[in-house]
Amino acid sequence: MSNSKARQPTGRKQGRQEEAARRKSSPQENQQQTPPRTLERILNTGPTLLAYVDTDYRYRWVNQAYERWFRQSSEHIQGRHLQENLGEAAWQMVQPYVARVLGGETIAFEQHLPLPGGDLRWVRATFTPDWDAAGHILGFVVHAIDIGDLKQSEENLRTEMTFSESAINSLPGIFYLFDRTGRFLRWNRNFEQVSEYSAQEIATMNPLDFFVADEKGIIANAINTAFTEGQVRVEANFVAKSGQRIPYYFVGLKMCVGETPYLIGSGIDLSRRNEAEETQRATLNILEDFDVERAKLQLLQQATMNILEDFDEERQNFQMVQKATLNLLEDMHEERHQLDLIQRALLNMLEDIDVERTRAEQARVLLEAVNKELEAFSYSVSHDLRAPLRAISGFAQAVVEDYEPRLDEEGKQFLGLIQHNAHKMGQLIDDLLTFSRLGRQQMSESQIDMDGMVRAVFAELAALAPDRKISLTVLAVPPAHGDKAMIRQVVANLIANAIKFTRTREKALIEFGYLPEGGAYYVKDNGVGFDMQYVGKLFGVFQRLHSISEFEGTGVGLALVYRIITRHGGRVWATGQEQQGATFFFTLPEREAV
Amino acid sequence: MMDKPNQMDPVEAENVEIVIIEDDLNDAELILQVFRKLNLTGQCIFLKDGAEGLDYLLTQTRYVNPASRSTPRVVFLDLKLPSIDGIEVLRRMKADERIKRIPVVVWTSSTAEQDLKTAYDLGVNSYVTKPTPFDELTNIVKELIWYWLRVNKLPTR
Amino acid sequence: MTGQNSTVDIILVEDDPNDAALITRVFKKHNLTNKIVLLKDGAEALEYLFATGRYAHNPSHMSPKVVLLDLKLPKVDGIEVLKRLKADQRTKNIPVVVLTSSSEDRDIKTAYDLGVNSYVTKPIKFDDFAQVVSQLRMYWTLINKPYEPS
Numbered sequence: 015m016s017n018s019k020a021r022q023p024t025g026r027k028q029g030r031q032e033e034a035a036r037r038k039s040s041p042q043e044n045q046q047q048t049p050p051r052t053l054e055r056i057l058n059t060g061p062t063l064l065a066y067v068d069t070d071y072r073y074r075w076v077n078q079a080y081e082r083w084f085r086q087s088s089e090h091i092q093g094r095h096l097q098e099n100l101g102e103a104a105w106q107m108v109q110p111y112v113a114r115v116l117g118g119e120t121i122a123f124e125q126h127l128p129l130p131g132g133d134l135r136w137v138r139a140t141f142t143p144d145w146d147a148a149g150h151i152l153g154f155v156v157h158a159i160d161i162g163d164l165k166q167s168e169e170n171l172r173t174e175m176t177f178s179e180s181a182i183n184s185l186p187g188i189f190y191l192f193d194r195t196g197r198f199l200r201w202n203r204n205f206e207q208v209s210e211y212s213a214q215e216i217a218t219m220n221p222l223d224f225f226v227a228d229e230k231g232i233i234a235n236a237i238n239t240a241f242t243e244g245q246v247r248v249e250a251n252f253v254a255k256s257g258q259r260i261p262y263y264f265v266g267l268k269m270c271v272g273e274t275p276y277l278i279g280s281g282i283d284l285s286r287r288n289e290a291e292e293t294q295r296a297t298l299n300i301l302e303d304f305d306v307e308r309a310k311l312q313l314l315q316q317a318t319m320n321i322l323e324d325f326d327e328e329r330q331n332f333q334m335v336q337k338a339t340l341n342l343l344e345d346m347h348e349e350r351h352q353l354d355l356i357q358r359a360l361l362n363m364l365e366d367i368d369v370e371r372t373r374a375e376q377a378r379v380l381l382e383a384v385n386k387e388l389e390a391f392s393y394s395v396s397h398d399l400r401a402p403l404r405a406i407s408g409f410a411q412a413v414v415e416d417y418e419p420r421l422d423e424e425g426k427q428f429l430g431l432i433q434h435n436a437h438k439m440g441q442l443i444d445d446l447l448t449f450s451r452l453g454r455q456q457m458s459e460s461q462i463d464m465d466g467m468v469r470a471v472f473a474e475l476a477a478l479a480p481d482r483k484i485s486l487t488v489l490a491v492p493p494a495h496g497d498k499a500m501i502r503q504v505v506a507n508l509i510a511n512a513i514k515f516t517r518t519r520e521k522a523l524i525e526f527g528y529l530p531e532g533g534a535y536y537v538k539d540n541g542v543g544f545d546m547q548y549v550g551k552l553f554g555v556f557q558r559l560h561s562i563s564e565f566e567g568t569g570v571g572l573a574l575v576y577r578i579i580t581r582h583g584g585r586v587w588a589t590g591q592e593q594q595g596a597t598f599f600f601t602l603p604e605r606e607a608v
Numbered sequence: 609m610m611d612k613p614n615q616m617d618p619v620e621a622e623n624v625e626i627v628i629i630e631d632d633l634n635d636a637e638l639i640l641q642v643f644r645k646l647n648l649t650g651q652c653i654f655l656k657d658g659a660e661g662l663d664y665l666l667t668q669t670r671y672v673n674p675a676s677r678s679t680p681r682v683v684f685l686d687l688k689l690p691s692i693d694g695i696e697v698l699r700r701m702k703a704d705e706r707i708k709r710i711p712v713v714v715w716t717s718s719t720a721e722q723d724l725k726t727a728y729d730l731g732v733n734s735y736v737t738k739p740t741p742f743d744e745l746t747n748i749v750k751e752l753i754w755y756w757l758r759v760n761k762l763p764t765r
Numbered sequence: 766m767t768g769q770n771s772t773v774d775i776i777l778v779e780d781d782p783n784d785a786a787l788i789t790r791v792f793k794k795h796n797l798t799n800k801i802v803l804l805k806d807g808a809e810a811l812e813y814l815f816a817t818g819r820y821a822h823n824p825s826h827m828s829p830k831v832v833l834l835d836l837k838l839p840k841v842d843g844i845e846v847l848k849r850l851k852a853d854q855r856t857k858n859i860p861v862v863v864l865t866s867s868s869e870d871r872d873i874k875t876a877y878d879l880g881v882n883s884y885v886t887k888p889i890k891f892d893d894f895a896q897v898v899s900q901l902r903m904y905w906t907l908i909n910k911p912y913e914p915s
Contacts, residue, residue, distance in 0.1 A: 397866070400889050400890075401783070402783075403891070404783070404784075404890070404891045405783035405784075405787070407890075407891035407892075408783070408786075408894070409787075411895070412787070412790055415794075436891070440889075709874075709877040709878070711882075719910075721912075721914075724910065725858070725912055725914070727912075728857075728912045729857075729858065734882060734883070734904075734908075734909045735910045735911075736908055736909060736910060737910055751903065751904065751908055752908070754900070755900060755904045755908075759883075759885055759897060759900050759901070759904070760883045760884060761868065761884045761885060762873065762877075762884075763870045763873040763877070764870055
């Protein structure tokens with residue numbers, strides 16, 4: 015038996031022949047190996063669009079994916095002309111490919127197809143011709159895939175690349191990226207401009223090409239250092255195409271993309287110092303975008319910072335600033351010393367204030383104690399003075415009651431006088447007590463309805479003299495500010511006086527009002543009045559302008575009024591005329607109470 | 609005897625000052641009338657049994673400030689009361705630190721010596737028998753009110 | 766030897782002679798049958814009420830209608846007298862009315878704590894004084910019913 019195999023034909027021709035040969039062989043055999051149902055499955059699953067188009071450009075068969083893509087059922091599509099299904103726009107694009115496949119060519123293409131309905135879809139398609147045993151084209155098979163996502167990624171990448179491109183080109187310094195062999199992969203426009211070489215030229219050049227002979231070695235070493243140690247900085251003269259030499263400062267960093275190392279960096283024109291920082295910053299940003307390890311970034315930053323430091327002029331400036339700062343500090347020292355003195359003085363002052371405050375506090379406590387003692391004293395004085403009075407009144411009364419039949423008129427009269435005097439003394443003690451207490455009392459403050467108060471006081475006092483005709487007129491009066499109880503006392507005293515001194519009148523007329531100019535309240539009566547030449551004596555304690563026989567009274571009432579009003583910061587005065595009545599005025603200024 | 613004014617000083621008439629524990633409606637009515645005449649209806653409270661009375665006194669009295677305005681100035685206490693009787697009320701009042709200083713006036717128709725003794729033993733402040741001539745009741749009540757509201761003094765704090 | 770000291774109605778413990786005279790007068794004026802005893806200091810009061818010392822001849826049990834007790838007393842003060850009276854079975858049922866010029870809260874509270882029946886302050890003015898004493902008389906001799914063991 016021979017083992018040699020007949021040599022199989024190769025190439026397309028072989029393919030065709032094989033195909034034809036397969037066809038000739040038993041179709042049934044083939045069919046048995048792949049049952050129809052399985053075929054069905056294979057053709058209708060997956061994203062691949064499959065279709066068979068004949069030489070008349072009509073669909074003979076489409077798979078389910080095709081149906082879904084075009085949103086038409088196969089019944090609909092089959093028999094249709096390509097143009098009809100694809101729409102005019104897409105047909106125009108596809109037609110050339112169709113022509114070629116029907117010419118026997120297998121074609122693959124990518125197109126952005128505008129479909130009926132407005133869709134624009136990216137498609138990658140393969141058209142494969144179908145021919146019979148004789149080599150006649152019967153039609154072609156369509157394989158197509160929607161590559162929309164793929165296209166989008168490509169687009170993004172392109173955008174990204176454009177962006178990076180712009181970024182790199184915006185760098186003020188020169189930017190470069192080359193591999194171990196020295197092949198430049200990326201550079202910025204500045205590089206082209208400074209070096210005066212074109213992009214095409216640079217693409218073929220080596221880094222060492224930009225340096226003069228003796229500096230080449232330095233650069234070569236530097237590049238080596240970068241690749242072995244990770245980073246390098248070096249100063250050298252960058253030589254342009256024209257031969258011009260520009261002093262440059264280069265920074266290089268090793269960067270790995272996958273396993274492959276690259277050198278990335280930037281160079282700063284030393285003759286244009288003020289761009290150093292700018293470049294540094296810009297460089298940093300871009301380098302970040304290229305995913306350099308952060309540690310290396312910091313090193314780069316440091317390196318660039320050092321550049322600034324190394325500038326002599328900068329250092330000198332700094333020294334000057336330093337000197338100026340020192341001077342300033344010296345001056346400040348002087349200032350601080352002054353401040354210290356002031357502070358000490360203030361502290362002393364505060365101490366003194368504290369001492370003062372303590373003294374004031376002590377004085378206040380003392381005052382309170384004295385007040386309390388005075389109060390207690392007054393109280394006991396009043397008490398002790400009154401006790402005998404009670405006895406006097408009591409016994410006088412007892413005599414009157416028990417010895418009535420044995421008393422003549424004079425006797426009764428004398429006893430009456432005893433009682434009267436005892437009563438009067440009691441009154442005097444009360445008045446004195448009130449008067450003295452007034453000076454020591456705490457004043458409270460509130461809004462006082464003067465109208466209401468006057469009327470109430472009058473009602474009380476008038477009730478004590480029910481047999482007399484007394485009329486009160488209250489004119490429009492504003493509310494006042496002051497100690498309610500004390501002001502009530504004032505009003506009571508003035509009205510009581512008015513009632514008292516109008517006793518000789520048939521009808522007593524009392525008026526209470528307010529004078530806006532001067533802001534004074536007044537009590538006016540039509541009583542006996544007084545002689546104005548004695549007006550000064552009116553408000554003194556125990557001062558009386560009428561004899562006791564005419565009008566009783568202790569003479570403390572007006573003194574009390576005077577004292578209260580004065581404590582409120584107001585004024586009291588009076589006008590009068592004998593037999594023409596009297597008017598008493600008082601002011602109550604707001605919040606001026608002492 | 610001098611005339612007392614019919615109206616009390618309005619400044620003091622602010623809170624309940626007199627507690628009357630009395631179950632007889634007629635007597636209560638008469639007493640109330642006196643209060644009306646004196647314009648003191650706002651200052652008295654009538655309770656009709658011992659338990660109610662005690663409860664009122666114990667809850668209305670502020671322990672922290674035993675002589676505050678909210679403490680009554682006097683309790684008129686009948687002896688014959690439903691639930692807890694007057695003697696028991698008196699006993700409990702005088703035994704309770706919070707309310708033992710409130711003057712209690714037993715006000716009863718009983719003249720039984722035992723009641724009298726027990727009441728005084730328990731520390732009653734005053735014992736008054738209701739007069740049989742009815743019209744005198746009004747005068748007596750007036751006197752009682754006047755005495756315990758004006759003559760008798762209580763601590764102010 | 767009960768004699769004059771039986772059926773004493775009012776015991777007045779007062780050191781001020783003026784006040785004593787005036788008070789006594791009020792009580793007597795309205796009811797001449799009122800028997801009033803005037804004691805001038807705390808010690809005398811205790812002796813009288815407990816039948817000791819100069820009053821040893823007093824009956825062992827006394828039931829006056831009321832004891833009017835001033836607080837500011839020489840020798841033994843009124844509070845002490847009150848305390849002794851209310852602590853003793855023999856005297857605790859006697860109505861005691863403090864009649865004093867003191868209106869100090871401390872005194873008032875102490876008096877009530879000791880079981881005083883009533884506390885009255887002496888008015889300063891005579892007219893009021895007379896009125897109050899008159900009221901006292903009226904209340905404690907006519908209205909209040911004292912316990913008188915038979």
